[in-house]
Amino acid sequence: MAVINIFNPLVPNNIYHGDSRHLLKRIERHSVALSVWSPPYYVGKYYEKDLSFDDWKNLLKDVIALHFPIIKPGGFLAVNIADILCFKDQTMPKIMAENVSRRKVTLSKEEIVAIKSSHPDWNRYQLAEHFGCSEQTIDRRLNGNNIRGGKYQSQTRVFLVGALIEEAAQEAGFYLYDRRIWVKDAAWENSRWHTISYRSVDESEYLYIFWKPGITKVDRSRLTKEEWVNWGSRGVWEIPSVRSNADHDSKFPVELPRRVIKLFTQPGEIVLDCFMGSGTTALAAMSEKRQYIGIDKEKKSVEIAKKATESINLYKKEPEQMDLMINEIEASYGIK
Ligand SMILES: C[S@@+](CC[C@H](N)C(=O)[O-])C[C@H]1O[C@@H](n2cnc3c(N)ncnc32)[C@H](O)[C@@H]1O
Numbered sequence: 032m033a034v035i036n037i038f039n040p041l042v043p044n045n046i047y048h049g050d051s052r053h054l055l056k057r058i059e060r061h062s063v064a065l066s067v068w069s070p071p072y073y074v075g076k077y078y079e080k081d082l083s084f085d086d087w088k089n090l091l092k093d094v095i096a097l098h099f100p101i102i103k104p105g106g107f108l109a110v111n112i113a114d115i116l117c118f119k120d121q122t123m124p125k126i127m128a129e130n131v132s133r134r135k136v137t138l139s140k141e142e143i144v145a146i147k148s149s150h151p152d153w154n155r156y157q158l159a160e161h162f163g164c165s166e167q168t169i170d171r172r173l174n175g176n177n178i179r180g181g182k183y184q185s186q187t188r189v190f191l192v193g194a195l196i197e198e199a200a201q202e203a204g205f206y207l208y209d210r211r212i213w214v215k216d217a218a219w220e221n222s223r224w225h226t227i228s229y230r231s232v233d234e235s236e237y238l239y240i241f242w243k244p245g246i247t248k249v250d251r252s253r254l255t256k257e258e259w260v261n262w263g264s265r266g267v268w269e270i271p272s273v274r275s276n277a278d279h280d281s282k283f284p285v286e287l288p289r290r291v292i293k294l295f296t297q298p299g300e301i302v303l304d305c306f307m308g309s310g311t312t313a314l315a316a317m318s319e320k321r322q323y324i325g326i327d328k329e330k331k332s333v334e335i336a337k338k339a340t341e342s343i344n345l346y347k348k349e350p351e352q353m354d355l356m357i358n359e360i361e362a363s364y365g366i367k
Pocket of ligand 1: 049050051052068069070071072078079090279281282283284305306307308309310311312326327328329332
C-alpha cells in the first residue's frame with residue numbers, strides 16, 4: 032500500500048515541479064474528487080526517452096497505486112491514453128508480402144520459378160539478366176517484400192494498453208466504471224507504414240474512468256439537456272486535436288478534461304493532473320470553477336502551465352471575462 036507523507040502537503044491551485052511518484056505522496060488523503068491525466072504513451076517523446084518498456088509500465092502502475100489514498104471515496108480517476116500502434120518487437124518475424132500495387136516491373140514469381148526449373152544453377156544476377164530487371168526485383172519476387180521497415184529494423188506491431196491500466200487500477204482498489212473513445216484528427220504522419228500495408232491511421236484515443244468505492248453524488252443538473260444528448264451520455268466524443276501546440280507537443284484539447292470535470296465533479300472540488308504538461312487540465316478546471324493541483328517533471332512544462340493559469344487568474348473575478356479568455360485559448364488551440 033502507498034505511504035502518504037502528510038508533511039508539507041501540496042496546496043490546491045498550484046502547479047508543482049517534480050516526479051509524480053514523489054509528489055503524489057504529499058497530497059492530502061481523500062481530498063481529490065477527480066484525477067484526469069494523459070501520461071507518457073511510450074512512443075519516444077523527449078520526456079520519456081530515459082524509460083525502458085518496463086520502466087514505463089512501472090511508472091503507470093506506481094502512479095495509479097498512489098492515487099487510491101488521495102481520491103475521495105466515490106471519486107474518480109480518468110486516464111486518457113492510446114494504444115501503441117508502432118510497438119517495436121524484436122521477436123516478430125519480418126512481415127513479408129508481395130506488394131503488387133507498387134510493382135514497376137510486371138514480372139511474376141511463377142515466371143521466375145519456371146525459368147529456374149530449367150536453369151537450376153542460375154543465381155539471381157543471371158536471372159535478372161535474363162529478365163532484364165534488377166537482382167533486387169528477382170529477390171523480392173522470390174522471397175517477398177519486407178513491407179514494414181528495412182532489413183535491420185525491428186518489426187512493429189500494435190500494443191493494447193487498456194489491460195495494463197485496468198490491471199493496475201484494479202490492483203490499487205479502483206473499478207473500471209466507464210470507458211469512452213475520443214475521436215481526434217487523423218494523424219497520418221504517425222502511421223509510418225500505412226501506405227504500404229493494410230493498416231489504419233491513428234485517429235482515436237481512450238478515456239478509462241475508474242471509480243473508488245464510496246458514495247458518488249449523481250447530479251444530472253451539472254449538464255444541460257443538450258450536453259447530455261450531445262456528449263454526456265455518449266460513448267464516442269469527437270473533439271478536434273490541438274492545432275497549435277508549439278509550446279508542448281502532446282497537449283490534449285481543453286474540451287476533453289472540461290467534459291470529464293463537468294461530469295464527475297462539483298464546483299469547488301479538487302481536480303488533479305499529475306502529468307500536467309502545458310496546464311490544459313488546470314485551465315479546464317478553472318473554467319468550470321473547480322480547484323486544481325498540477326504536477327510535471329519538466330521545468331519548462333511547469334513554467335508554461337503556470338503562465339497559462341496566471342493569465343486566466345487575471346480575469347478570475349469576472350466570470351464573463353474568464354469565459355471569454357477560455358474561448359480565446361481554445362480558439363488558439365484550434366477547437367472553437
Ligand atoms: C502526454 S503529456 C501531457 C500533456 C497535457 N495533457 C497537456 O495538455 O499539455 C505527459 C506529460 O507528463 C510529464 N511527465 C512524464 N513523466 C512524468 C513523471 N514521472 N512525473 C511527472 N510528470 C511526468 C511530461 O513532462 C509531459 O509533460
